[in-house]
Amino acid sequence: MCGLGHGSGMxxxxxxxxxxxxxxxxxxxxxxxxxxxxxRRVQTIEVRPARPRVGPIGPDEGEWLPLRVAEIDPSDGAxxxxxxxxxxxxxxxxxxxxxxxxxxxVPPMPLPDEGWNDLDEGWWLWLVVHDxxxxxxxxxxDRADEALQAGETLTWSAPxxxxxxxxxxxxxxxxxxxxxxxxxxxxxxxxxxxS
Numbered sequence: 001m002c003g004l005g006h007g008s009g010m011x012x013x014x015x016x017x018x019x020x021x022x023x024x025x026x027x028x029x030x031x032x033x034x035x036x037x038x039x040r041r042v043q044t045i046e047v048r049p050a051r052p053r054v055g056p057i058g059p060d061e062g063e064w065l066p067l068r069v070a071e072i073d074p075s076d077g078a079x080x081x082x083x084x085x086x087x088x089x090x091x092x093x094x095x096x097x098x099x100x101x102x103x104x105x106v107p108p109m110p111l112p113d114e115g116w117n118d119l120d121e122g123w124w125l126w127l128v129v130h131d132x133x134x135x136x137x138x139x140x141x142d143r144a145d146e147a148l149q150a151g152e153t154l155t156w157s158a159p160x161x162x163x164x165x166x167x168x169x170x171x172x173x174x175x176x177x178x179x180x181x182x183x184x185x186x187x188x189x190x191x192x193x194x195s
Contacts, residue, residue: 002163014038020126020137021144023119030148032137032164039135039173040160042084044074047186067106069136069174069182084172085125085136109187110180134179136172143167 014035022031047069067087073079087106107116107127111134117126124141127134144167152165162169174182 002166002168018128018130018135020117020128020135021124021139021141022126030145032144032148032154032169034135034137034154034162034169034171036130036135036173038156038159038162039171040084040158041133041173042071043175043178044072044077045084045174045178045182046070046072046080047182048080049190067186084174085138085170086123087125107183109183111176111183129176132176133173134176136170136174138170139164140167144169 015037017033017035019031019033024031047067049067068083069085069087070083071081073081111127111129113129115126115128115134117124119141122140122142124139124144126137128137129135144164147165147167150165152167154162154164154169156162160171162171
């Protein structure tokens with residue numbers, strides 16, 4: 001939890017860093033670099049709807065359903081360990097199932113080498129492809145912007161859990177092959193409907 005005085009800052013021992021949350025528009029100019037070594041490394045993930053659906057999604061339906069990326073226990077392949085990232089403003093599922101990308105609120109499949117990011121209603125998710133891994137950073141843009149403008153520094157309470165002042169920043173890494181497979185499986189499941 002942020003703002004309780006716990007955690008440690010970054011040091012030179014953290015090794016290489018990746019640029020995330022980069023914005024240069026003349027009003028909110030900032031960039032944040034997160035150390036590769038501080039990411040929470042996860043081998044098995046699943047892309048799931050954030051809430052249950054009632055029926056199958058047809059090609060012309062426009063249901064909006066937030067998605068989330070969850071860590072899955074590799075011993076049984078089903079038990080959710082924890083939520084890693086969320087896509088709060090996900091495309092209409094019909095678009096995702098049909099392969100249409102009318103909006104940019106879910107990443108393309110497979111994820112391109114240049115990564116992907118989206119900023120919408122204060123939610124900000126940034127994906128970086130590096131060395132065979134997908135690194136994902138997520139935060140509240142408005143609050144992170146205020147924290148950076150106030151000179152707040154980044155502290156770490158655990159792998160993948162940072163605070164920019166009192167603003168939580170998630171930082172996870174998933175093998176790229178596992179990332180792409182999880183998204184492909186999600187589309188197949190969405191096409192099939194609830195089980």
